[in-house]
Amino acid sequence: MIDSKFDFKLIEKKIYDFWLENDFFKPDGNYSTSRSSTDENKGREQTREQSKEQTFSMVIPPPNVTGRLHMGHALNNTIQDVVARFKRMLGYRVLWLPGTDHAGIATQTVVKKKLDSENVDYRSLTREEFVAEVWKWKKKYGGIILEQIKSLGCSCDWSRVRFTMDEKLIAAVNHAFKRLYEDKLLYKGKRMVNWCPVDMTALSDDEIEKQEKGEQGFLYDIKYPVVGSEAFVVVSTTRPETLFGDTAVAVNPGDARYRSLWGKRVLLPLAEREVPIISDEYVKMDFGTGCLKVTPAHDLNDFALGKKHKLRSITVMDEAAKMNENVPREFRGLDRYSCRKKVLQRLQEKNLLVGKTPKMIPLGRSYRSKAVIEYRLSDQWFIKMKPLAKKLMENSAELNFYPAFYRKIWFYWLENIDDWCISRQIWWGHQIPAWVNEKTHEVIVALEEPAAAKGNGDWVREADVLDTWFSSALWPLSTLGWPDGQAEDFKLYFPNDTISTAKDIIFFWIARMCLFSLYFEDRLPFKNIYFHPTVMDSKGRVMSKSKGNGIDPYQIINGATMEDLKKPILDAKPNNQAEMINEIERKYSQGFTGVGADALRFTLIFLSSNKQFINLSLDDFTRIGRRFTNKLWNASRLLLLDLAKLSAEEAERVSLTLQDPTEYDLWMDFHISGAVQKITASLEKYDFSNLGEVYYGLIWNDFCDWYLELIKNGLRNQETKSRTLNNALALLKKIIVLAHPLIPFITEEINNFIFKKLPHLPSKPLIITPFLTKGEERHDQKLVQKVVLIKEVIAKLRAFKKHNAIRENQKVDLFFRCSDSRWQAFVEEIKDNLLRIGYFKSLTSVAEKPKGASLVLIEQIEFYLVFPREDGGEAGGEAGGEAKGEAKRGPNDQAKQGRELERLSLRIAYLKKKLGNENFLKKGNPQVVASEREKLISLEEKLRKIAQLNKEMK
RNA sequence: GGGUGUUUAGCUCAGUUGGUAGAGCGCUACCCUUACAAGGUAGAUGUCGGCGGUUCAAUCCCGUCAACACCCACCA
Secondary structure: OOOOOOOHHHHHHHHHHHHHHHHOOOOOOOOOOOOOOOOHHHHHHHHHOOOHHHHEEOOOOOEEEEOOOOOHHHHHHHHHHHHHHHHHHHHHHHHEEOOEOOOHHHHHHHHHHHHHHHHOOOHOHHHHHHHHHHEEEEEHHHOHHHHHHOOOOOOOOOOHHHEEOOHHHHHHHHHHHHHHHHHEEEEEEEEEEEEOOOOOEOOOOOOEEOOEEEOEEEEEEEEEEEEHHHHHOEEOOOOOOHHHOOOEEEOOOHHHHHHHHOOEEEEEEOOOOEEEEEEEOOOOOOOOOEEEEOOOOHHHHHHHHHHHHHOOOOOOOOOOOOOOOOOHHHOOOEHHHHHHHHHHHHHHHHHEEEEEEEEEEEOOEEEOOOEEEEEEEEEEEEEOOHHHHHHHHHHHHHHHHHHHHHHHHHHHHHHOOOOOEEOOOOOOOOOOEEEOOOOOOOEEOOOOOHHHOOOOEHHHHEOOOEEEEHHHHHHHHHOOOOOOOOOOOHHHOOOEEEEEEEEHHHHHHHHHHHHHHHHHOOOOOOOOOEEEEEEEEEOOOOOOOOOOOOOHHEEEEEEOOOOHHOOOOOOOOOOOOHHHHHHHHHHHOEEEEEHHHHHHHHOOOOOEEEEEEEEEOOOHHHHHHHHHHHHHHHHHHHHHHHHHOOHHHHHHHHOOOOOOOOOHHHHHHHHHHHHHHHHHHHHHHOOOOOOOHHHHHHHHHHHHHHHHHHHHHHHHHHHHHHHHEEHHHHHHHHHHHOOOOHHHHHHHHHHHHHOOOOOOOOOHHHHOOOOOOOOOOOOOHHHHHHHHHHHHHHHHHHHHHHHOOOOOOOOEEEEEOOOHHHHHHHHHHHHHHHHHHOEEEEEEEEEOOOOEEEEEEEEEEEEEEEEOOOOOOOOOOOOOOOOOOOOOOOOHHHHHHHHHHHHHHHHHHHHHHHOOOOHHHOOHHHHHHHHHHHHHHHHHHHHHHHHHHHHOOO
């Protein structure tokens, strides 16, 4: 029994397992999508030689092992799966390689928290013990996100899952590090780095977030007494607590106010230390007082100034941003903000604080911990990026960006690239393969512990690990067996064809993969880069935990109770909490019914545009995706129920190819061909803006609203039944082939139903069925046009009834008259459909217009309807055509007719004016001029005819 | 401060090698017609962000302004 509701919960799981068991996701699986091989000679397929040209490869952007599937993942993985399935059906051997990222800081934090909850202080563990704990955690929870990706229907090759800390991938990382070091592109240096005092590690520039307008703070004016005089200079600073690290005060050389002070010294308040007054162009005269305190150890600009003027650098904070031993005793151990408070208090007591003005301060925060970044002078490893960037800029022409404008941003970044700080002071990650002799400061970079270091206590391995993005940058290489250039997978699948990703990691990740790949292998890692839109909430705000406005894809698929829906909001406690809770209680008191993966996928693709955002609300998934999949399911059900009723012999004759097609079949097929072209073009350009609409139009409008309605008579007629059904199924088959990449489960299930009843036909799962090619079919334009006309007739007559306030289910007699015998035949031919779809009682040919009837003119056919009398009784004409009652024309219709006439004459006037314009005739495109002329003639003809008939009617 | 993107029906978005605009949702009215009420049918709605320019003709090309969004940048 086929239920009118698609039971995705049962079916999606069943079908996914079926795909898995048959190795369809493996590029080297034992199957063929090849168009040419009609027979299923598996043995031959297997031995077929593989070449790079036949493959299509992508790597999944590896989600963090700590991750849970969010809408961005759902969108990105849906897009990749649509592409992967499309390419697979086109006959490519598709490798879509999945995996996860070890996510250094994120994972370390999660495990620390877990240990905390078990009352274990991670600091009581050795590094080895802690790392072992992380592995334990990873084994247990690290696969969750991959399972969630499976539930989307993704056709990744799960036999090739990779993890950035797999043994082989670690080897790849070490190899890359060593090579960069040997090529002198890696160096260790004391540099000012972004320091996160919470995670206690350095961060790369790209890991810093800043708010556009800065954050609210204050600018303080502080008096520094000039040594040997009663004078003061007043410096302006937002960070008074760093004054202990000041090693100069700087003024602009052009600033007349302070010229007398050059070469003098000032006494640092509280610190009671003397520092010089220097002059430098860098100082802005109009900022604050025009006097700058210089703190080389805690500010990037000051660091540069310090270098230039050979100033000392005094670090006053420790790794956790607490004041260290370089500050007066009473401030030691305070964190930076408490210290600021105390410093201000002391300054005030000494009357040295002379100003405090509110100011927006450009603060950087860690993208992970959100803590305010401290600049810190420390030993770190860096990669010289300029040479790598230069090479990439020279080769970027080979990259295709979708959407194209990303190329501009790309170059801007590459041109302004700085060295990349790659060392991180954490435990979880790729430990830097370098050994340092603590006595001689000699450094050896090696894949294994060097002989010199063995058993020699002077040598210690570098404690730092690499930035997570270092291994990510190698992902397309390392997942395929690199650095082994002879690895089978590497030869076949590198470079990849396409990468699909969120736009915010264009520099973190995409660019760095290109830099590395080009450097190590002299090739770009992929040809096409697709940036998917960012998923926002219905009001256009970023989805985030702290706003509680996220939509969980897992809940969309499987459903959620009202409590489930409320939880993230209650956790987040946003400002509009009451409003949000209220909305959920109003709309989802019964919870949210899961819609399945297909509906989720369709909704996301349908809403995708070339804009940079998608706005999503919970009911989009029912309104768009579920409605659509339900529609397709029920349309199929109409045919499948009939198919199920066929006898064995009848079923035997079903071929699933068009047999003696009617005009309806050809019309439908024509629309399918059109859709094939549009879909293929869209997917090849990674343009998803119209894709959903194409499917919607084809399946809902063309197939359901018209085709199925038009063939119903044929299905119910014993004589034409089997042919009609066969052709309809043939067309349905084409439709599900087209729709499979988007909605794989439901289409596969429909396919199953079809072939279950037709064991004599060679069945093939849709996933490996060849996609339709464009422009294969030839169509008889005349027959296609005929259906267009039928549609017009039915639509106009339906509308006419409506406008005259005739209830739809009220059957009315219909008469027609035409002088041309071909038109006469046409009407006779479509009679059945006219009666059924238009809901008329009878259709009769008449020689004279029935008395009191109303006219509907379509082409050469005059249709006449006789309306029910005002008293409610029927006034239908008898056979032969004399109408009894007087027709009552509804007010709606008069108004509409009037408007139509008005529009028509306006249009005619416009065209007349245009064609009367000599310049248009002279300079205009001749084709356009001609077509405008034709338009005018046909419109005038129409107007004349209507006017004439209206006169006749009266 | 520099850059990118967006601005079309109430909402979300298509569109045009330049010839006075489309879809889905929503809304209104009617209809439980045996695939689907998670359905059907009909309908209303736009100075295509503002101002200039090019052109016979601009929603589309050029200039400019504005609003919104995002990215980059070391103003204490």
